Amino acid sequence: MIVKVQTEYAVEVSNLTKKYGDLVAVDHINFSVRKGEIFGFLGPNGAGKTTTIRMLTNLTKPSDGTAKIFGHDIQSQTIAAKRYMGIVPEISNIYDDLSAWDNLMFTGELYQVSKAEREKKARELLELFGLYDRRNSKAKGFSKGMKRRLTLSMGLINTPQLLFLDEPTAGLDVQSALIIKDVVRELNQKGVTIFLTTHDIEEANVACDRVAIIHKGKIAAIDTPEKLKKTIQSVQSVEVAFDKTSPKILGELERIQSVNEVRKEGDKFRLYTHDPATVLSGLWEYAKTDNLKPISLNTLGSSLEDVFVRLTEIHVKANRRDSDE
Amino acid sequence: MNRKRLSLEQLKADLRAAWAITKKDMRVYYVNPGAIMFGILFPLFMFLSFAVGKDAPAATLIPGLISITVLFSASSIGPMVIPMERRVKTFERLLSAPISFYSIILGKTLSGFFYSLAIGVIPLLIGLVWFETQILSVLGLVLGLALPAFCFAALGIMFASFPTENPGNIMMLLNFVRLPLIFISGLYIPIESLPDWGQAIAAFSPLTYANDLVRYALEAKTNYGVALDSVALLVFTAFFLFVGSRLNKKFNK
Numbered sequence: 152m153i154v155k156v157q158t159e160y161a162v163e164v165s166n167l168t169k170k171y172g173d174l175v176a177v178d179h180i181n182f183s184v185r186k187g188e189i190f191g192f193l194g195p196n197g198a199g200k201t202t203t204i205r206m207l208t209n210l211t212k213p214s215d216g217t218a219k220i221f222g223h224d225i226q227s228q229t230i231a232a233k234r235y236m237g238i239v240p241e242i243s244n245i246y247d248d249l250s251a252w253d254n255l256m257f258t259g260e261l262y263q264v265s266k267a268e269r270e271k272k273a274r275e276l277l278e279l280f281g282l283y284d285r286r287n288s289k290a291k292g293f294s295k296g297m298k299r300r301l302t303l304s305m306g307l308i309n310t311p312q313l314l315f316l317d318e319p320t321a322g323l324d325v326q327s328a329l330i331i332k333d334v335v336r337e338l339n340q341k342g343v344t345i346f347l348t349t350h351d352i353e354e355a356n357v358a359c360d361r362v363a364i365i366h367k368g369k370i371a372a373i374d375t376p377e378k379l380k381k382t383i384q385s386v387q388s389v390e391v392a393f394d395k396t397s398p399k400i401l402g403e404l405e406r407i408q409s410v411n412e413v414r415k416e417g418d419k420f421r422l423y424t425h426d427p428a429t430v431l432s433g434l435w436e437y438a439k440t441d442n443l444k445p446i447s448l449n450t451l452g453s454s455l456e457d458v459f460v461r462l463t464e465i466h467v468k469a470n471r472r473d474s475d476e
Numbered sequence: 477m478n479r480k481r482l483s484l485e486q487l488k489a490d491l492r493a494a495w496a497i498t499k500k501d502m503r504v505y506y507v508n509p510g511a512i513m514f515g516i517l518f519p520l521f522m523f524l525s526f527a528v529g530k531d532a533p534a535a536t537l538i539p540g541l542i543s544i545t546v547l548f549s550a551s552s553i554g555p556m557v558i559p560m561e562r563r564v565k566t567f568e569r570l571l572s573a574p575i576s577f578y579s580i581i582l583g584k585t586l587s588g589f590f591y592s593l594a595i596g597v598i599p600l601l602i603g604l605v606w607f608e609t610q611i612l613s614v615l616g617l618v619l620g621l622a623l624p625a626f627c628f629a630a631l632g633i634m635f636a637s638f639p640t641e642n643p644g645n646i647m648m649l650l651n652f653v654r655l656p657l658i659f660i661s662g663l664y665i666p667i668e669s670l671p672d673w674g675q676a677i678a679a680f681s682p683l684t685y686a687n688d689l690v691r692y693a694l695e696a697k698t699n700y701g702v703a704l705d706s707v708a709l710l711v712f713t714a715f716f717l718f719v720g721s722r723l724n725k726k727f728n729k
Contacts, residue, residue: 260496
């Protein structure tokens with residue numbers, strides 16, 4: 152039985168902090184997720200995103216601050232808050248020695264779903280995720296993608312209003328990734344709030360209404376993907392490998408017009424720029440003049456790492472400007 | 477009134493969840509090689525290594541064999557299952573469900589309890605069939621199997637609170653407690669034959685009371701009486717569960 156609290160937010164985080172000794176893993180973060188939103192939570196390893204999710208799902212106690220799920224404080228009204236959640240962790244935590252069906256039945260029992268309801272729901276979910284024919288097979292024989300789909304099914308057996316998805320498609324085969332993305336979209340259309348953690352900024356760009364970036368335990372930015380994308384368009388790059396190489400090439404490439412920075416990565420050079428077209432033209436001239444033959448040439452969009460570097464620079468500069476003022 | 481109804485609903489939900497956890501553990505872990513090794517073979521060989529060659533009728537050794545089997549089987553399930561579940565992150569599935577932590581503890585304790593009851597019956601049957609063992613008190617036997625099984629399952633859960641993903645780490649720690657208990661609890665030498673200091677030490681071992689109940693059931697001999705044995709085992713159980721839940725809270729900060 153859920154006692155409903157009137158709120159427009161599925162998640163409200165206020166000054167949430169986690170310290171491990173002297174290490175501040177999450178540092179007084181604030182954000183909220185509106186009901187029905189797909190909210191992307193991005194960050195490199197060690198940024199604090201898993202710790203944040205663990206606090207939101209009550210697996211770790213905050214050192215300071217509060218988190219509310221549909222208006223219920225996760226620490227003082229833990230069970231009421233948990234009833235709203237479905238959780239799909241980064242690691243597919245299923246029971247390998249149980250069948251797909253039994254994994255769902257067990258999870259349904261934990262979430263107090265009635266027998267008739269969990270059997271109906273399990274059938275629907277297994278069909279939705281293409282696992283119904285394998286329902287009686289032990290999960291230990293499943294591929295990584297099948298295990299992921301089963302984990303997602305288990306996260307949905309209680310018909311949650313808020314779904315935590317931690318790296319749902321990382322390292323999956325195309326079929327599994329597509330099924331999961333489709334289901335997430337459909338769930339959201341039915342009003343389920345999605346809290347999505349991912350390294351893949353393009354996945355976040357396509358799926359999310361808003362995105363937060365956490366870096367070194369602090370929120371570096373929260374915005375819509377389009378606005379976020381605009382901030383990173385100046386961090387594109389051109390990657391080139393020549394048929395021969397010499398130590399002087401690095402310095403010469405840095406002199407090409409519109410190149411901001413050059414990094415040597417193995418036998419390749421990566422030229423960072425805000426204007427790939429001008430760099431390609433300059434690169435072509437350089438290769439012709441120095442009699443070099445490009446054996447591979449790629450223009451690359453921004454990686455998540457690029458976004459972080461960019462955003463944290465802005466962040467630091469903004470802080471400095473604030474303190475100067 | 478409304479709050480009371482909610483609490484009652486939550487209690488029912490917790491009990492159902494505890495039973496679901498127990499059923500799941502039965503299916504997944506009872507036939508696990510680790511459970512068989514630590515729960516069945518280890519106590520059997522431990523017992524045989526000390527009992528074989530002893531100048532005593534085989535029937536008199538059956539109560540001790542039952543007690544040692546119940547001790548090892550009940551206390552092995554928690555320390556084996558919980559670290560394994562931590563390793564594959566299924567324990568987090570339990571922790572993130574809308575149930576109280578006590579229902580997880582209860583579910584895991586019941587897993588050890590039922591496993592131990594099933595295993596503890598084996599030496600009893602051996603005694604009944606081959607060594608002319610007789611059941612002289614059914615109540616004593618029920619209490620002598622059920623209370624120790626629950627108590628030692630709680631002991632295992634207490635040790636399993638240490639946050640490791642390796643069952644071997646906990647088994648090693650647990651054996652520092654279980655092995656001495658065998659020697660101070662009157663399994664090989666009746667309590668009444670021990671010197672005063674030996675009897676004083678034995679009073680601090682739950683295995684003493686467990687064995688006393690089984691001896692009462694099968695030999696009509698008791699040192700402390702059924703009531704004191706039962707109360708002592710319940711007190712030890714409460715202590716193990718209390719310390720276990722405190723340790724869990726401490727390690728899950």
